[in-house]
Amino acid sequence: SAVISQKPSRDICQRGTSLTIQCQVDSQVTMMFWYRQQPGQSLTLIATANQGSEATYESGFVIDKFPISRPNLTFSTLTVSNMSPEDSSIYLCSAMTGGLGYTFGSGTRLTVV
Amino acid sequence: GIQVEQSPPDLILQEGANSTLRCNFSDSVNNLQWFHQNPWGQLINLFYIPSGTKQNGRLSATTVATERYSLLYISSSQTTDSGVYFCAVPVTGGFKTIFGAGTRLFVKA
Numbered sequence: 082s083a084v085i086s087q088k089p090s091r092d093i094c095q096r097g098t099s100l101t102i103q104c105q106v107d108s109q110v111t112m113m114f115w116y117r118q119q120p121g122q123s124l125t126l127i128a129t130a131n132q133g134s135e136a137t138y139e140s141g142f143v144i145d146k147f148p149i150s151r152p153n154l155t156f157s158t159l160t161v162s163n164m165s166p167e168d169s170s171i172y173l174c175s176a177m178t179g180g181l182g183y184t185f186g187s188g189t190r191l192t193v194v
Numbered sequence: 195g196i197q198v199e200q201s202p203p204d205l206i207l208q209e210g211a212n213s214t215l216r217c218n219f220s221d222s223v224n225n226l227q228w229f230h231q232n233p234w235g236q237l238i239n240l241f242y243i244p245s246g247t248k249q250n251g252r253l254s255a256t257t258v259a260t261e262r263y264s265l266l267y268i269s270s271s272q273t274t275d276s277g278v279y280f281c282a283v284p285v286t287g288g289f290k291t292i293f294g295a296g297t298r299l300f301v302k303a
Binding site: 082118123129182185190 | 293
């Protein structure tokens with residue numbers, strides 16, 4: 082299966098600032114997915130990113146807060162904008178690769194102070 | 195939408211013990227995955243198992259799609275097995291994946 086490289090692995094940010102998370106897949110994939118995992122919780126899907134079109138956001142998530150780019154079939158970014166302490170979470174990207182289910186990046190552990 | 199329930203929510207084992215984790219889902223699915231999230235937050239794909247049984251070392255998984263459940267077996271547990279185990283299934287008719295709440299496992303030395 083494919084490998085997804087995600088960075089940064091962790092960051093501590095000031096409230097009101099923005100952070101962009103990058104994911105690089107070592108093969109072309111049609112769809113990429115972005116998840117949020119709040120402390121002690123399960124994973125919640127933020128949005129689905131297709132190349133060449135706007136991302137599709139899940140209920141409770143909006144583009145102004147979590148803008149996503151998908152410039153090609155191997156790369157995507159998620160920006161967490163105007164951060165507050167409530168945005169402190171692990172953010173993960175994912176893609177279906179090789180017909181054997183979904184593979185995940187290593188995650189970005191974000192702390193907002 | 196589809197519901198995914200995992201049990202037990204928490205599990206403490208003595209090293210060397212065996213355990214069974216369960217995942218129930220409310221609708222028919224065409225695939226199911228088990229993941230292990232280690233203490234550093236990394237999500238490791240354990241099994242892609244839409245049906246039948248698979249084994250990988252001390253771990254095995256069985257999915258009975260007609261009865262809408264899957265089981266993950268951990269034998270001779272080790273401290274490195276600690277973490278959270280998630281099952282995940284696709285939303286009916288789509289590509290999105292829904293995660294269960296997870297089973298938090300702690301293996302004592």
